[in-house]
Amino acid sequence: MAILVVGSVAFDSIETPSGHAERCLGGAATYFSLAASYFTDVRVIAVVGEDFTAAEEDVLKRRGVDTRGIEHVAGKSFFWRGSYLKNLNEAQTHETHLNVFETFSPSVPAEYADSEFLFLANIDPMLQANVRKQMPRVRMVCGDTMNYWINDHRENLEKVLTGLDGLLINDGEAKLLAKDANLVRAAEKILASGPKSLIVKHGEYGATAFFGDKLFPGETNHVALPFRAPALPLSEVVDPTGAGDSFAGGFFGYLASHQEITPATFKRAMFYGGVMGSFAVERFGTERLQALTREEIDRRFALFRELSHLD
Amino acid sequence: MAILVVGSVAFDSIETPSGHAERCLGGAATYFSLAASYFTDVRVIAVVGEDFTAAEEDVLKRRGVDTRGIEHVAGKSFFWRGSYLKNLNEAQTHETHLNVFETFSPSVPAEYADSEFLFLANIDPMLQANVRKQMPRVRMVCGDTMNYWINDHRENLEKVLTGLDGLLINDGEAKLLAKDANLVRAAEKILASGPKSLIVKHGEYGATAFFGDKLFPGETNHVALPFRAPALPLSEVVDPTGAGDSFAGGFFGYLASHQEITPATFKRAMFYGGVMGSFAVERFGTERLQALTREEIDRRFALFRELSHLD
Numbered sequence: 001m002a003i004l005v006v007g008s009v010a011f012d013s014i015e016t017p018s019g020h021a022e023r024c025l026g027g028a029a030t031y032f033s034l035a036a037s038y039f040t041d042v043r044v045i046a047v048v049g050e051d052f053t054a055a056e057e058d059v060l061k062r063r064g065v066d067t068r069g070i071e072h073v074a075g076k077s078f079f080w081r082g083s084y085l086k087n088l089n090e091a092q093t094h095e096t097h098l099n100v101f102e103t104f105s106p107s108v109p110a111e112y113a114d115s116e117f118l119f120l121a122n123i124d125p126m127l128q129a130n131v132r133k134q135m136p137r138v139r140m141v142c143g144d145t146m147n148y149w150i151n152d153h154r155e156n157l158e159k160v161l162t163g164l165d166g167l168l169i170n171d172g173e174a175k176l177l178a179k180d181a182n183l184v185r186a187a188e189k190i191l192a193s194g195p196k197s198l199i200v201k202h203g204e205y206g207a208t209a210f211f212g213d214k215l216f217p218g219e220t221n222h223v224a225l226p227f228r229a230p231a232l233p234l235s236e237v238v239d240p241t242g243a244g245d246s247f248a249g250g251f252f253g254y255l256a257s258h259q260e261i262t263p264a265t266f267k268r269a270m271f272y273g274g275v276m277g278s279f280a281v282e283r284f285g286t287e288r289l290q291a292l293t294r295e296e297i298d299r300r301f302a303l304f305r306e307l308s309h310l311d
Numbered sequence: 312m313a314i315l316v317v318g319s320v321a322f323d324s325i326e327t328p329s330g331h332a333e334r335c336l337g338g339a340a341t342y343f344s345l346a347a348s349y350f351t352d353v354r355v356i357a358v359v360g361e362d363f364t365a366a367e368e369d370v371l372k373r374r375g376v377d378t379r380g381i382e383h384v385a386g387k388s389f390f391w392r393g394s395y396l397k398n399l400n401e402a403q404t405h406e407t408h409l410n411v412f413e414t415f416s417p418s419v420p421a422e423y424a425d426s427e428f429l430f431l432a433n434i435d436p437m438l439q440a441n442v443r444k445q446m447p448r449v450r451m452v453c454g455d456t457m458n459y460w461i462n463d464h465r466e467n468l469e470k471v472l473t474g475l476d477g478l479l480i481n482d483g484e485a486k487l488l489a490k491d492a493n494l495v496r497a498a499e500k501i502l503a504s505g506p507k508s509l510i511v512k513h514g515e516y517g518a519t520a521f522f523g524d525k526l527f528p529g530e531t532n533h534v535a536l537p538f539r540a541p542a543l544p545l546s547e548v549v550d551p552t553g554a555g556d557s558f559a560g561g562f563f564g565y566l567a568s569h570q571e572i573t574p575a576t577f578k579r580a581m582f583y584g585g586v587m588g589s590f591a592v593e594r595f596g597t598e599r600l601q602a603l604t605r606e607e608i609d610r611r612f613a614l615f616r617e618l619s620h621l622d
Contacts, residue, residue: 184546205516228541228619235495308539310578
C-alpha cells in the first residue's frame with residue numbers, strides 16, 4: 001500500500017571525520033522516501049526552489065518515488081550545513097536556511113488521496129496537522145519531531161501526537177517531551193498523551209518500541225513488553241545524517257507492504273528500520289540508499305537477526 | 312564447575328535519586344559472587360578489616376559462597392562513597408578509602424586450587440597477574456578493569472590482557488584502552504592485543520560481545536559477527552552500583568555451569584549477564600541479589616528473549 005510522506009527535501013553540506021560533501025541531496029523526506037521505496041510505493045509532498053533540478057528529482061524517480069507532490073517555487077531550497085567532527089552521534093549545525101520552506105503550505109494532490117499510510121516527517125507541527133487533516137481516511141499515521149518543536153511549539157505538537165499510531169524520536173527527545181529522565185516512565189507518559197506506539201531510536205545501540213493499548217486492536221495478546229531491535233556495529237560511520245529518517249523509511253515501508261499490522265510485522269519492521277539506517281551511514285548523503293537491492297537488504301536483515309538471536 | 316573470583320569486598324555509601332544507603336556491603340567480588348552463586352560454586356579471594364563481621368560474611372555464606380579465601384586483617388575494609396544524582400549511568404565518587412586493600416597480597420588457599428574458572432575483578436593488574444600465576448591450569452579466565460588502570464598502569468594491565476579468554480569492560484573503557492573512538496575498531500585492536508573475546512557493557516542498552524579467532528577452537532564455525540544482548544528497560548533504577556559486576560557474575564556463572572563453552576552457551580551467558588544486572592539495580596547494594604530464586608532468574612531470561620526476538 002502506498003505511503004504519503006510530507007517533509008523536507010533539502011541540500012546539505014556535511015563534514016565528518018571521514019571527509020566532507022557539499023550540497024548533497026538531503027532532507028528527511030528524501031531519506032525516508034528512498035529507504036521506504038524498497039518496500040512499497042512512496043509519494044512525497046515537499047517544496048523546493050530553483051536549485052532543485054531534474055537531476056535531483058531523478059534520484060527519487062529512479063527509485064519509483066512519485067514526485068508529483070513536490071512543489072517548485074521561486075527561490076532556493078532548504079539548506080543545512082553541519083558537522084560531526086567531535087561526536088558522530090550529534091550534529092553541530094553551522095547554517096540553516098529555511099528558504100522556500102518558510103512559506104510552505106502543503107496541499108495533497110488528488111492523485112495522492114488514496115494513500116493508506118501517512119508519514120509526517122520532522123517539520124512544523126502546524127504543517128503536519130494540515131496534511132493530517134487532508135488525509136482523514138488513512139489506515140496508519142506515524143511521525144517524527146525534534147527538540148525545537150518540543151520546546152517552542154509544544155501545544156501544536158501535542159495536537160498532532162494525539163492522532164499518531166506511532167511516534168519515532170530519539171532518547172533525548174522522548175525525555176524532553178515527557179519531562180522525565182527515565183525512558184520507561186517517559187514512554188508511559190507519551191503513550192498516555194496520544195500516540196499508540198513510541199519508537200525510541202538509540203543510534204548505535206538500536207531502537208526500542210513501546211506499545212499502547214490500542215495499536216493491535218485485533219490481537220488477543222496485547223503487547224505489554226517493549227521490543228528492542230539492534231543496530232549493526234560498524235567500523236566506519238561515514239555520515240550519520242539521515243540515519244533516523246532512513247530508519248523511519250525502512251520501518252514504515254515494511255509495515256505498509258503488509259495487509260495486516262501484527263506484533264510480528266511491527267517487530268520485523270523495527271529490524272528493517274535498523275537495516276536501512278545501517279546502509280544510510282555508509283556513504284555521504286543518500287548515495288548508499290540510491291542503489292541497493294532488496295536482496296542486499298534481506299541479507300543484512302539476516303545479519304541483524306544473527307547478531308541478536310539465541311539459537 | 313567452581314569459579315574462583317578475586318576482587319574487592321567493601322562497604323559503600325550510596326546516594327541516588329531513589330534515596331540513600333549507608334555502608335552497604337559492596338565491592339566487585341561481592342556482587343560478582345552473589346550473581347554467580349545462582350549458577351555454580353563460587354570461591355572468593357579478598358581482604359577485609361575488622362568492620363567486616365560474621366553478619367557480612369553470612370550474606371555470602373547463605374548463598375553458598377566459599378569465603379575461606381577472605382583474609383581478615385587489622386584495620387578497616389575498603390570504603391567507597393558515591394552518588395548518581397545527576398546521571399544514573401555515571402557515579403560521582405566522593406570518598407575512596409583503600410584501607411586494608413593498600414597492602415593486599417592475595418594468595419590462593421589450597422582448597423581453591425582445583426577451581427576451573429577464574430574471574431579477575433577490577434583491581435590492580437599486578438594483583439590480577441599474581442592470582443593468575445597461582446592458577447596455571449584453569450580452563451577459562453575472564454577479567455574486568457577500569458579507566459584508572461588503563462591510564463596509569465597500562466603496561467601491567469597489558470600483561471594481564473594477553474592471558475584472558477574474555478575482557479568485560481564498558482564502552483568508554485574499551486575506547487580508552489584501544490585509543491579509538493569507534494567501538495568496532497577498538498574491539499579489533501583489543502582482540503589483537505590478547506583477549507580471546509571482548510564483552511562491552513552498554514548500561515541500559517545491553518552489551519555486545521566481539522569474538523577473536525581462538526575462543527571456540529573446537530567449533531567449525533568461527534563466530535565472525537558480534538553478538539548483542541539487550542538490557543531490560545526499567546521504570547526505576549534504584550541503585551546502579553554493581554550492575555556491571557552482577558552482569559559479569561551472571562555471565563561467567565552461567566558459562567561455568569556448562570561442560571563445554573560453545574557459541575550458543577556464550578550467547579545465552581550474555582543474556583544471563585543482563586538478567587543479573589537488571590536484578591541488581593532494583594534495590595540498594597546487593598539486597599536484590601541475596602534472595603532470588605533460579606525460577607525468578609529464568610522467568611526474567613524468558614522476558615529478555617521476548618524483548619528482543621522476532622517470532
